[in-house]
Amino acid sequence: MLKGGLYIMDAASIKQEYQDAFDVAPQSVFFSPGRINLIGEHTDYNGGHVFPCAITLGTYGAASPRTDTTVRLYSGNLPKDGVLTFDVNDLSFNKGFGWGNYPKGMLYELAKKGAKFDHGFDLYVHGNLPDGSGLSSSASLELLVGVIAKKLYNLEVEQMDLVYAGQQVENDYIGLNSGIMDQFAIGMGKKDQAMFLDVNTMKYEYYPVDLGDNVVLIMNSNKSHDLASSKYNERRSQCEEALRRIQQGVNVKTLGDLTKEQFDQATYLINDATLIRRARHAVFENQRTIDAKQALDDHDLKTFGHLVSASHISLQYDYEVSVPELDTLVDTAWAQDGVLGARIIGGGFGGCAIAIVSRDQVDHVKEVVGDTYLKRFGYAADFYVAEIADGTHEVTA
Structure with missing residues (x-):
């Protein structure tokens, strides 16, 4: 059905x-x-x-x-x-x-x-x-x-x-x-x-997940991606190379071990513009995630939304895994009343974005974002309000 x-x-x-x-x-x-x-x-x-x-x-x-x-x-x-x-x-x-x-x-x-x-x-x-x-x-x-x-x-x-x-x-x-x-x-x-x-x-x-009067809106670009044949593996290898260079002068096991300040001081060890951008996303995104958890602890949904949006910018410009379809969904959502934040999710190069939207603005956001997307790309995006579920399990009829 x-x-x-x-x-x-x-x-x-x-x-x-x-x-x-x-x-x-x-x-x-x-x-x-x-x-x-x-x-x-x-x-x-x-x-x-x-x-x-x-x-x-x-x-x-x-x-x-x-x-x-x-x-x-x-x-x-x-x-x-x-x-x-x-x-x-x-x-x-x-x-x-x-x-x-x-x-x-x-x-x-x-x-x-x-x-x-x-x-x-x-x-x-x-x-x-x-x-x-x-x-x-x-x-x-x-x-x-x-x-x-x-x-x-x-x-x-x-x-x-x-x-x-x-x-x-x-x-x-x-x-x-x-x-x-x-x-x-x-x-x-x-x-x-x-x-x-x-x-x-x-x-x-x-x-x-207590977002107050807000919900998570999934925005599907309907632009399919195949991670195994995309540049996903390349991004990982770039991060590994950046880490290898940092380890020549800093005792860390992963990029996630670094604070933003430590990373800034270690960029001279990487000494490559592309590798610096890739590693910067990994380090800063990790800190954004920690900060987002704290924002929810503090019931500071405005800050949480800003961090979600900052994640997209980092994925778009530093990690370079976004595409025009996803940027259009996110950019248009940002411009709407009642949207706290929006970003790409998943591996990138297609797929979905999410927006944190006031419950009473969901229909408006879907309409405006959907119309903008259809006019630009000639095919429709789809929208679903996320409901959070249990993990994999047996079910009964």
């Missing part, structure tokens, strides 16, 4: 879709959320802080064990792909296998941790995360498969084990040098709470 441009799903409808695909009813149904990040972008692989939360948009999955060793996959989002199959004893990467590499990769990483798979399963997935939106559809699928495998194979693994396995799928199996934030937010999410995470120590705290 469509509602507000989104496909609305529940356990009962996914069960029926599974039965339509495989001619039998599924054993179990699961849900894995997407995520947004209030602030703290590209800091997770630079040893900084992040401030994400899971959302009610995500991926449903229905599954049943098989008696043989075949795994059958079907996506309600990609029906033209038909049923993808592989043997649970052959978990090698196959570029031509498309989206099926994410479930296969999750089993591969769990097998490395000692999991034994003595039978296959059938899996039907259907998500309402917009394609290429930067809301972490791949991490959503990874954690979905992890939780399904935990149940079907009676695995004794903790949720954090699944989080780390999901990151390893991205890094080692798929080849995207991402950090831990997406899998962490999706696997460990709690309804109505964000997570303030220090990726250096993996210490975290749940934090009730």
Whole structure:
């Protein structure tokens, strides 16, 4: 069912879709959320802080064990792909296998941790995360498969084990040098709470999201991105090179260890304009995230909004991962009454931005930003008010 441009799903409808695909009813149904990040972008692989939360948009999955060793996959989002199959004893990467590499990769990483798979399963997935939106559809699928495998194979693994396995799928199996934030937010999410995470120590705290009379508005540019083929890996390698140069004169393990003042004094060690900009974003964004948490503690929503907007400027000019579509969404939102702040979210080069908007101004902001965007680019942006959800879990009809 469509509602507000989104496909609305529940356990009962996914069960029926599974039965339509495989001619039998599924054993179990699961849900894995997407995520947004209030602030703290590209800091997770630079040893900084992040401030994400899971959302009610995500991926449903229905599954049943098989008696043989075949795994059958079907996506309600990609029906033209038909049923993808592989043997649970052959978990090698196959570029031509498309989206099926994410479930296969999750089993591969769990097998490395000692999991034994003595039978296959059938899996039907259907998500309402917009394609290429930067809301972490791949991490959503990874954690979905992890939780399904935990149940079907009676695995004794903790949720954090699944989080780390999901990151390893991205890094080692798929080849995207991402950090831990997406899998962490999706696997460990709690309804109505964000997570303030220090990726250096993996210490975290749940934090009730109290924005007063404001909501988080997701603005989807509908410009798709593919992080694995974008300059995401290049940005990470640039930060690593900047860190290597800083370490020639400063005893730090990550860019997140540096204060803004320490970084300023160390820029002569980097001595490269591009590398300085990349590292400056990582250092300053980390501090912005810490300051944003403090602003919420102080109930200072104005300062929180300013920090959110400053994050976008840094991502646009220092990290250079924004695009005209995202800048248009953010710039237009900034000009509207009732908007505290706005910025790009996710890896960049497309996808979504968020705006912190007064609840009574949401419809106006959507109308003005949407009209401006359509006139400039010739196609529509989509808008959704974010609702914060629990992490990946089994659901009942």
